[in-house]
Amino acid sequence: xxxxxxxxxxxxxxxxxxxxxxxxxxxxxxxxxxxxxxxxxxxxxxxxxxxxxxxxxxxxxxxxxxxxxxxxxxxxxxxxxxxxxxxxxxxxxxxxxxxxxxxxxxxxxxx
Amino acid sequence: xxxxxxxxxxxxxxxxxxxxxxxxxxxxxxxxxxxxxxxxxxxxxxxxxxxxxxxxxxxxxxxxxxxxxxxxxxxxxxxxxxxxxxxxxxxxxxxxxxxxxxxxxxxxxxxx
Numbered sequence: 192x193x194x195x196x197x198x199x200x201x202x203x204x205x206x207x208x209x210x211x212x213x214x215x216x217x218x219x220x221x222x223x224x225x226x227x228x229x230x231x232x233x234x235x236x237x238x239x240x241x242x243x244x245x246x247x248x249x250x251x252x253x254x255x256x257x258x259x260x261x262x263x264x265x266x267x268x269x270x271x272x273x274x275x276x277x278x279x280x281x282x283x284x285x286x287x288x289x290x291x292x293x294x295x296x297x298x299x300x301x302x
Numbered sequence: 303x304x305x306x307x308x309x310x311x312x313x314x315x316x317x318x319x320x321x322x323x324x325x326x327x328x329x330x331x332x333x334x335x336x337x338x339x340x341x342x343x344x345x346x347x348x349x350x351x352x353x354x355x356x357x358x359x360x361x362x363x364x365x366x367x368x369x370x371x372x373x374x375x376x377x378x379x380x381x382x383x384x385x386x387x388x389x390x391x392x393x394x395x396x397x398x399x400x401x402x403x404x405x406x407x408x409x410x411x412x413x414x
Contacts, residue, residue: 192361197344223401234392234405235345242401280344288333288396289360290403292344 193218195283197293204271205301212296214281215263223284224257224264229295230277238279239266271300305329306406308393314412321380323409325393327373333396334376335403336360336368338389345392351376383413 194217204210216224222243227235241248241255241264248255252271257264268275281293305328315321325334332353337345337360347360349368357368365387367379380387393406 195344225402227405234407237402237404240402282345284401288401288403289347289350290335290345291361292346294342294344 193221193283193285193289193291195281195291195293197281197296199296200294201297201299203299203301206271206273208271210268210271210275210298210300212266212279212281212298213263214265214283214293215261216283216291217262218283218285219259219262220285221283222286223288224255225282225284225290226253226255226266227280227282228277229280235280268298271298273300273302276300306393306395306404308391308406308409310409311407312410314414315383316414317384318382321383321411321413323378323391323393323411325376325378325406327376327395329395329397330373331395332373332398334370335394335396336366336376336378337392337394337405338362338387339392339408340389348378348391380411383411385413387411388413 197214225240228238229235254267278295282290307326309324335350336348346362351357351370369377391409394403396403
């Protein structure tokens with residue numbers, strides 16, 4: 192089955208700096224890659240996603256890039272703010288829409 | 303919040319007792335999922351459903367069963383709870399013809 196690895200497990204940045212979280216996947220048939228943000232005690236919230244026919248997608252301060260050849264994708268957050276502090280999860284989905292999640296990254300934005 | 307509710311939100315039970323968690327949706331989506339979340343493991347798929355009475359196993363299905371007798375309800379049952387099933391359980395739905403999954407508020411289950 193699919194295996195998704197996520198790095199780093201923790202990330203601390205200064206407010207205003209950029210943050211990058213990286214994920215690799217194993218199944219070349221995976222075609223959908225969502226990112227979720229989870230605040231303490233809350234449900235995971237979908238923040239951005241990318242499909243395999245696209246290399247990059249942006250939404251305001253958030254962007255995701257996908258390299259199908261290398262089987263990795265990344266989340267980029269620019270101009271970080273304290274409210275960006277949360278745990279972020281990447282996931283990969285095969286055509287059957289079975290999501291496999293990475294282990295999560297705890298992002299801390301220091302004011 | 304995609305009209306998803308879960309009940310109960312918190313439960314403490316003893317080893318060996320049966321437990322049923324309920325996921326309820328109000329928008330008649332075909333696809334429903336049960337995940338468990340544990341520190342360091344992200345979310346792992348337990349079971350999923352692609353229609354009434356149509357279910358299949360996920361990555362960590364041992365010790366769990368599911369049922370879906372109505373479109374709006376997807377039940378997860380632990381036949382005989384064990385301490386290793388202490389976890390936070392999330393239900394998710396997927397709208398037809400799109401990829402995105404949306405999660406319910408979660409149920410925190412403690413097995414003592």
